[in-house]
Amino acid sequence: xxxxxxxxxxxxxxxxxxxxxxxxxxxxxxxxxxxxxxxxxxxxxxxxxxxxxxxxxxxxxxxxxxxxxxxxxxxxxxxxxxxxxxxxxxxxxxxxxxxxxxxxxxxxxxxxxxxxxxxxxxxxxxxxxxxxxxxxxxxxxxxxxxxxxxxxxxxxxxxxxxxx
Amino acid sequence: xxxxxxxxxxxxxxxxxxxxxxxxxxxxxxxxxxxxxxxxxxxxxxxxxxxxxxxxxxxxxxxxxxxxxxxxxxxxxxxxxxxxxxxxxxxxxxxxxxxxxxxx
Numbered sequence: 001x002x003x004x005x006x007x008x009x010x011x012x013x014x015x016x017x018x019x020x021x022x023x024x025x026x027x028x029x030x031x032x033x034x035x036x037x038x039x040x041x042x043x044x045x046x047x048x049x050x051x052x053x054x055x056x057x058x059x060x061x062x063x064x065x066x067x068x069x070x071x072x073x074x075x076x077x078x079x080x081x082x083x084x085x086x087x088x089x090x091x092x093x094x095x096x097x098x099x100x101x102x103x104x105x106x107x108x109x110x111x112x113x114x115x116x117x118x119x120x121x122x123x124x125x126x127x128x129x130x131x132x133x134x135x136x137x138x139x140x141x142x143x144x145x146x147x148x149x150x151x152x153x154x155x156x157x158x159x160x161x162x163x164x
Numbered sequence: 165x166x167x168x169x170x171x172x173x174x175x176x177x178x179x180x181x182x183x184x185x186x187x188x189x190x191x192x193x194x195x196x197x198x199x200x201x202x203x204x205x206x207x208x209x210x211x212x213x214x215x216x217x218x219x220x221x222x223x224x225x226x227x228x229x230x231x232x233x234x235x236x237x238x239x240x241x242x243x244x245x246x247x248x249x250x251x252x253x254x255x256x257x258x259x260x261x262x263x264x265x266x267x268x
Contacts, residue, residue, distance in 0.1 A: 032267060035229060037249030104228050105268050114230060117240035 010039040010159025012152070017164070018047030020060040020096055026164045027051075027111045034118035039159065042115065043152050045125035049132060052124055052140040057108045061093040109140070116142045121155070123147050170196035182256070182263045186221075189260030197258045203247065206258075210246055212237050214259045221261040227252060228266045 011033045015026035033040035050056040064083030072078050124146045171192035176184045216237045233240035247254040
């Protein structure tokens with residue numbers, strides 16, 4: 001085997017974007033780390049904060065405009081003009097969420113619950129929380145705390161940082 | 165594929181240490197594998213989880229931490245406490261079933 005024998009001990013994932021796929025990438029990596037016995041932190045900032053904002057967390061969207069990877073079910077090209085029609089983005093996003101549920105991938109809130117139960121730490125970015133004028137009660141109950149970038153680096157010390 | 169001796173029996177394991185013949189599994193083998201993986205004593209709760217995993221394997225269903233958490237046998241937190249440092253990987257290894265292939 002070419003892989004290194006040395007195990008990754010700790011990862012800190014930064015989730016800075018709020019689209020469905022960006023948030024899921026961060027959640028899968030954080031939860032996956034815990035599944036492997038790796039210590040894990042996840043830090044939500046800017047639009048990534050939507051994933052830990054109660055009103056938005058279970059309604060994240062995938063972009064149907066400006067998304068070159070977007071395709072019709074079955075693989076045909078997805079005309080960009082379709083993406084601007086009312087309801088299309090919501091419909092596509094709902095299909096994505098359904099597709100994930102079929103693969104046993106949980107909704108965002110349940111995914112956060114899993115990470116929390118697994119001992120992963122969940123943080124919100126103070127600067128972004130202030131910018132979006134969010135209150136603690138607007139945010140995911142089991143979030144560990146709202147921290148500054150300096151505190152994030154302290155918590156990430158000794159591990160790898162992944163920016164999604 | 166290699167062979168190794170555990171609890172006085174020879175078992176066949178794959179490159180990741182998972183048993184390749186479930187019929188060679190016994191409670192003694194499980195206890196031996198658990199020790200090798202840092203779990204000194206298998207408590208009644210451990211055995212309940214092992215039984216559940218083996219049942220799911222026999223039903224050919226795909227295992228995930230989410231599914232174990234919803235099984236009613238253990239919740240996710242307890243599962244991590246029982247089998248620290250990679251609960252699903254460890255629990256399946258000790259249960260004598262193949263390494264789970266899911267990402268969640």
